[in-house]
Amino acid sequence: MRQSLTFIPTLREVPADAEIKSHQLLLRAGYIRQNTSGIYSYMPLAQKVLQKIQNIIREEMGNAGASELLMPAMQQSELWQESGRWYSYGPELMRLKDRHGREFALGATHEEVITSLVRDEIKSYKRLPLALYQIQSKFRDEKRPRFGILRGREFIMKDAYSFHSSFESLDETYEKMFTAYSRIFERCGLNFRAVIADSGAMGGKDTHEFMVLSEVGEDTIAYSDGSGYAANVEMAPVSAVYSRTAEECPDMEKKETPAQKTIEEVASFLSTAKENCIKSLLFKVDDRFVLVLSRGDHEINDIKVKNLFEARSAELATAEEAKEIMKCPIGSLGPVGVPEGVEIAADHAVKAIVNGVCGANEEGFHYVSVDAERDLKDVAFADLRFIKEGDPSPDGKGTIQFARGIEVGHIFKLGTRYSVDMDASYLDENGRSQPMIMGCYGIGVSRTLAAVAEQYNDEYGLVWPAAISPFDLHVIAANMKSDAQAALAEKVYQELSGTYDVLFDDRAERAGVKFADSDLIGLPIRITAGKRAEENVVEIKVRRTGEKLEVHADELSGVID
Ligand code: ATP
Ligand code: MG
Ligand code: MG
Ligand code: MG
Numbered sequence: 001m002r003q004s005l006t007f008i009p010t011l012r013e014v015p016a017d018a019e020i021k022s023h024q025l026l027l028r029a030g031y032i033r034q035n036t037s038g039i040y041s042y043m044p045l046a047q048k049v050l051q052k053i054q055n056i057i058r059e060e061m062g063n064a065g066a067s068e069l070l071m072p073a074m075q076q077s078e079l080w081q082e083s084g085r086w087y088s089y090g091p092e093l094m095r096l097k098d099r100h101g102r103e104f105a106l107g108a109t110h111e112e113v114i115t116s117l118v119r120d121e122i123k124s125y126k127r128l129p130l131a132l133y134q135i136q137s138k139f140r141d142e143k144r145p146r147f148g149i150l151r152g153r154e155f156i157m158k159d160a161y162s163f164h165s166s167f168e169s170l171d172e173t174y175e176k177m178f179t180a181y182s183r184i185f186e187r188c189g190l191n192f193r194a195v196i197a198d199s200g201a202m203g204g205k206d207t208h209e210f211m212v213l214s215e216v217g218e219d220t221i222a223y224s225d226g227s228g229y230a231a232n233v234e235m236a237p238v239s240a241v242y243s244r245t246a247e248e249c250p251d252m253e254k255k256e257t258p259a260q261k262t263i264e265e266v267a268s269f270l271s272t273a274k275e276n277c278i279k280s281l282l283f284k285v286d287d288r289f290v291l292v293l294s295r296g297d298h299e300i301n302d303i304k305v306k307n308l309f310e311a312r313s314a315e316l317a318t319a320e321e322a323k324e325i326m327k328c329p330i331g332s333l334g335p336v337g338v339p340e341g342v343e344i345a346a347d348h349a350v351k352a353i354v355n356g357v358c359g360a361n362e363e364g365f366h367y368v369s370v371d372a373e374r375d376l377k378d379v380a381f382a383d384l385r386f387i388k389e390g391d392p393s394p395d396g397k398g399t400i401q402f403a404r405g406i407e408v409g410h411i412f413k414l415g416t417r418y419s420v421d422m423d424a425s426y427l428d429e430n431g432r433s434q435p436m437i438m439g440c441y442g443i444g445v446s447r448t449l450a451a452v453a454e455q456y457n458d459e460y461g462l463v464w465p466a467a468i469s470p471f472d473l474h475v476i477a478a479n480m481k482s483d484a485q486a487a488l489a490e491k492v493y494q495e496l497s498g499t500y501d502v503l504f505d506d507r508a509e510r511a512g513v514k515f516a517d518s519d520l521i522g523l524p525i526r527i528t529a530g531k532r533a534e535e536n537v538v539e540i541k542v543r544r545t546g547e548k549l550e551v552h553a554d555e556l557s558g559v560i561d
Helices: 023-029 043-064 075-084 111-121 166-187 238-248 254-255 261-273 302-309 320-327 346-354 417-421 445-453 483-497 512-519 553-560
Strands: 032-036 040-043 073-074 094-097 103-107 131-140 154-164 192-196 205-214 220-226 230-232 278-285 287-295 314-316 358-360 366-369 401-415 426-428 434-435 437-444 473-477 502-505 525-529 535-542 546-551
Touching: 023 032, 023 358, 043 131, 043 166, 043 445, 073 220, 075 103, 075 111, 111 131, 111 154, 111 434, 111 437, 154 166, 154 302, 154 445, 166 192, 166 437, 192 220, 192 401, 205 220, 205 230, 205 445, 230 278, 238 426, 238 445, 261 417, 302 314, 302 434, 320 546, 401 445, 417 553, 437 445, 473 483, 473 512, 483 502, 483 525, 483 553, 502 512, 512 535
Parallel strands: 192 230, 287 366, 473 502, 473 525
Antiparallel strands: 032 040, 073 103, 094 103, 131 154, 154 437, 192 205, 205 401, 220 230, 220 401, 278 287, 278 314, 358 366, 401 437, 426 434, 525 535, 535 546
């Protein structure tokens, strides 16, 4: 590709509102442009990276036995009503109406569509298991789109779904997907960890997130330095939640003054609070304290709250009890918790809360977060202990360390969550109707691009790992006005193009501009026809190490290999 013919608008200045390295560099190097908040165009260079990532994904999904399909982004509300998520998903789901007033959603995820597709076609156990995937734009009206394409409102996801007639079969596919995910992120060059994620009501090891280790990550993971153990901490100290409540909802405090309230009042309170505020209530349930938290923009309905307290004698705690308990940090489901005294941004706390976690501290104080997507009656009150950095870890090997992570992938055993509500069933060997058992597996494709950019850069720009670099080589004519340089660069470009994907900077720009752009764009190898062009000598520069080498143009392909 000739640079004079393509579209790589580079910027010298760091864009003012780009806080993190990957966002700054992807803008500066002309990979992405913002259209509006959380919505981006992928310019030609980014599109090439995306295609390379997608090809890796396609190969590994194929190895895992999954077939690619493409489902509609626009989805009729009826499907979402069947699963119940039309009511529970909240404002993250983009909704629209057609000219007849019929309601639709823009796909935030595709469980509903795929479940309806498969239930209509597959009736027998003989046709299971089945694994399908697509690569497509997803729409989520994120409350806080940020960091460029790391958290967009329109973003590219690979989403896979599997259907089974037994849990053993689901386990097998889950294992295959786990392996495929590990291979995908390895091949993209990422430094990542697979972590045990919060599985809420589902329990156990039924869900893993793939976390790219990075300071800018929004998740916190606890891992052992002596084994492969790692888990998402999903922690939320109550104090952070409370300070946010006080700041953003000054009149909430008053309304919330603990008093004896009925479940109905609590439910109505939870469902009416304004957007942007955290609602929290402290209950005494069976002599234990239960803190119910929810975010104002999640729809919480009466039934869920009722379910939670069904068969328990719940009453609100007194002001004194509340004060005592608010001093304690709270942990999360699983063998990890929040270390004493750790300050976590309210935002992070909110995330943990809406993800639906429950936990307790050593004294046995419990909290439950209200997650609209889950049926709270299933939430178990797990007994947890708090851990600190340096503590021994849960599997007896090494000590606990904390790190920040960017979630690039998430795999989940869904069980019959969708098949029961949506009536996706098959006939087993004995002719009995059974709900299909499902798994789902997501990768943020555009987020993966940003995560690689975040891990691979230096003071001069991006430094792509070869496997997903937009081009293999950058050929530059230092001075296009020099016939010798232009001709040699052209010859090198033509010759190498047979074997490699080459970007040729044939622009009539100053050499300094070309070199700066080249470093910014970050292709692994640069080949320059410069001062020694008349002798047929070019300079090779390795982007990552800065190593330089002069070679005769005829020997070039041998050297590059
Ligand atoms: P997050 O916790 O970051 O909001 P999520 O848990 O809501 O992500 P999933 O529903 O698990 O996301 O979706 C699968 C994958 O899609 C995620 O692992 C992530 O890589 C990607 N993804 C989710 N939301 C976004 C977004 N707003 N922008 C870019 N990628 C995203
Ligand atoms: Mg999310
Ligand atoms: Mg997540
Ligand atoms: Mg996730």
